[in-house]
Every structure is written in structure tokens, then in C-alpha cells.
Amino acid sequence: xxxxxxxxxxxxxxxxxxxxxxxxxxxxxxxxxxxxxxxxxxxxxxxxxxxxxxxxxxxxxxxxxxxxxxxxxxxxxxxxxxxxxxxxxxxxxxxxxxxxxxxxxxxxx
Amino acid sequence: xxxxxxxxxxxxxxxxxxxxxxxxxxxxxxxxxxxxxxxxxxxxxxxxxxxxxxxxxxxxxxxxxxxxxxxxxxxxxxxxxxxxxxxxxxxxxxxxxxxxxxxxxxxxxxxxxxx
Numbered sequence: 001x002x003x004x005x006x007x008x009x010x011x012x013x014x015x016x017x018x019x020x021x022x023x024x025x026x027x028x029x030x031x032x033x034x035x036x037x038x039x040x041x042x043x044x045x046x047x048x049x050x051x052x053x054x055x056x057x058x059x060x061x062x063x064x065x066x067x068x069x070x071x072x073x074x075x076x077x078x079x080x081x082x083x084x085x086x087x088x089x090x091x092x093x094x095x096x097x098x099x100x101x102x103x104x105x106x107x108x109x
Numbered sequence: 110x111x112x113x114x115x116x117x118x119x120x121x122x123x124x125x126x127x128x129x130x131x132x133x134x135x136x137x138x139x140x141x142x143x144x145x146x147x148x149x150x151x152x153x154x155x156x157x158x159x160x161x162x163x164x165x166x167x168x169x170x171x172x173x174x175x176x177x178x179x180x181x182x183x184x185x186x187x188x189x190x191x192x193x194x195x196x197x198x199x200x201x202x203x204x205x206x207x208x209x210x211x212x213x214x215x216x217x218x219x220x221x222x223x224x
Contacts, residue, residue, distance in 0.1 A: 043202050043215040044153065087152065097143060097204070097213060101152040 003027055003098050006088050010104035017078050021103050023071040023088030032091040033064050035073045037084045038102065044087055047073075078107045111137045113205050115216035122193055122223055129189045130219045132203030138183035139205035143213070144176075147200040159186050183208065193223040 006023045013019050021035075033050040048055055050062040050071050061074040071088055088100035112135040122128050132142055141160050145153040157178050159165040165178035177189040186205075190197055202218040 041200075041218075041220075043218050045215070046212075096155060096158055098155065099145075099153045 001026060002101070004088055004090050004100040006086075006100040007103045008101070010106055012106045012108065013078055015078060015080060015107055015109055017107075018074065018076045019078055019105060020075075021073040021086050021088070021105075023073075023100055025069050025071070025088075025090045025098075027090070027092060028069065030069075030090045030092055033071050034089040034091075035060075035062055035071075036087040036089050036099075038087055039084050044089075044099075047086070075105075078105075080107050080109060083107045111135075111205075111207055111212070111214045113203065113214045113216040115201075115203055115219050117219060118217060119220045120222070122221070124194055124223055125192055127189055127191045128193055128221060129187055130201055130203075130221075132186045132188070132205065132216050134184045134205040134207075134214070137205075137214075138208040139186075140183065140208045141206040142180060142186040143204045143206075144178060144186075144188050145202045145204070147202060147218075153202060156188075190221065193221070195223045197221065198223045 004025050035047040036044040037047045038044040048062050050064045052064050055062045059076045063072045085102040085104045087102045090098050114133045116131045144156045147153045156171045157165045157167045159178050159180040161180050161183050167173045180186040200218050203216045204213050206213050
């Protein structure tokens with residue numbers, strides 16, 4: 001079993017739709033959690049950190065449930081420019097960062 | 110924001126040769142740098158963790174004698190792919206952990222093609 005698992009995707013949604021990404025992690029000692037965005041052939045870029053109290057940034061909301069070892073990302077009112085691969089990222093002790101396989105999102109006009 | 114550079118951005122080499130990739134934190138000091146590899150349509154896989162002045166810690170399945178990592182200063186880490194083979198063709202990305210604020214920043218990546 002992979003340490004970080006995500007929905008396989010791809011997700012194809014129309015502009016304006018709400019889309020939710022799910023992620024689970026297996027190491028209960030994981031310390032920090034993030035969502036990254038990666039465009040084709042580019043390096044990943046931090047989208048937002050994820051906290052148990054929830055984290056909202058504009059159209060993006062991230063949530064962490066430590067008891068269930070589950071992380072989510074919600075995108076509201078999706079735009080064409082949101083098309084990318086979304087990576088669930090977990091950091092272990094020693095700052096080792098483990099990436100999920102990513103979920104590809106296609107937003108269509 | 111903090112910037113991490115990688116050089117070269119693309120490299121094509123012949124099978125059996127060695128290739129060195131540099132990762133530099135341009136405007137901050139990095140206590141730790143990470144090297145990742147990404148094959149097409151797959152996620153980033155952590156190869157090794159590099160701390161300045163000490164030996165790198167390699168992930169399971171990564172050959173330390175094949176992927177030589179040197180972290181000589183707080184702003185530079187190098188990855189040398191020795192005796193490269195076509196199966197080593199991949200996108201190699203480094204990241205650097207900011208010494209003061211703890212955030213991790215990614216380099217733009219190096220696309221290696223071994224012919």
C-alpha cells in the first residue's frame with residue numbers, strides 16, 4: 001500500500017463546478033500536510049497547507065482529519081486555469097516529503 | 110519569494126556517461142535539500158535527503174553508488190547520475206528547505222534523456 005493515496009482521476013468538470021479531491025495517508029506519525037499543484041512538465045508549487053481546523057483561501061478549502069488520516073481539497077467555481085494535477089503531500093519526521101500520485105483536473109468551457 | 114535553481118534544465122547524454130545536476134538556493138540558506146525523480150504520468154518519488162556537510166540518506170531502492178549526492182554548502186547540492194542508462198531518463202527535481210522559515214521550495218527540474 002502506498003503511503004499517500006489519492007483519487008486516480010482524471011476529473012473532467014465544466015467551468016463553475018465544485019470539485020473535491022480526497023487523500024489518505026498511512027503513517028500516523030506524519031506531521032505536516034499540504035496540497036501542491038503541478039502543471040505539465042513543471043515543478044510542483046505549493047497551493048496551501050492543511051490544518052485540522054481547516055484552511056480556506058479564496059475558492060480553495062482544505063481539511064485534515066487526523067483520526068481518519070484523511071485530507072481533502074475543495075475547489076469552488078472552478079476556472080479553466082485550475083486545470084492541473086493536484087498533489088497531496090505529507091511530511092514525515094526529518095522533513096521527508098512524500099507525494100501522492102496526483103489527481104489530474106480538466107476544467108472545460 | 111525564495112528561489113531554487115537547477116542546472117542544466119535539459120540534458121541528453123549517451124549511455125554509460127555520467128551527468129551532474131546542480132541545485133542552488135539563490136536567496137536563502139538550505140539546511141536540507143531533497144532530490145526527487147518523476148517518470149511520465151507518475152508522481153514525484155523521493156530519492157534522497159541531503160543535509161549540508163553530511164552524507165545523504167537514500168530511500169529504499171535507490172542506489173547510492175549510482176546517484177551520488179554532494180551537499181557541500183548551505184546553498185548547493187549536486188546529484189551525479191553515474192553510468193547513466195536509458196531507464197534513468199526522467200525528470201529530476203530538487204527542493205530546498207529554508208533554514209529559517211522551514212518552508213520547502215522546489216527547483217524547476219532537469220529533464221534527463223539517456224540515449
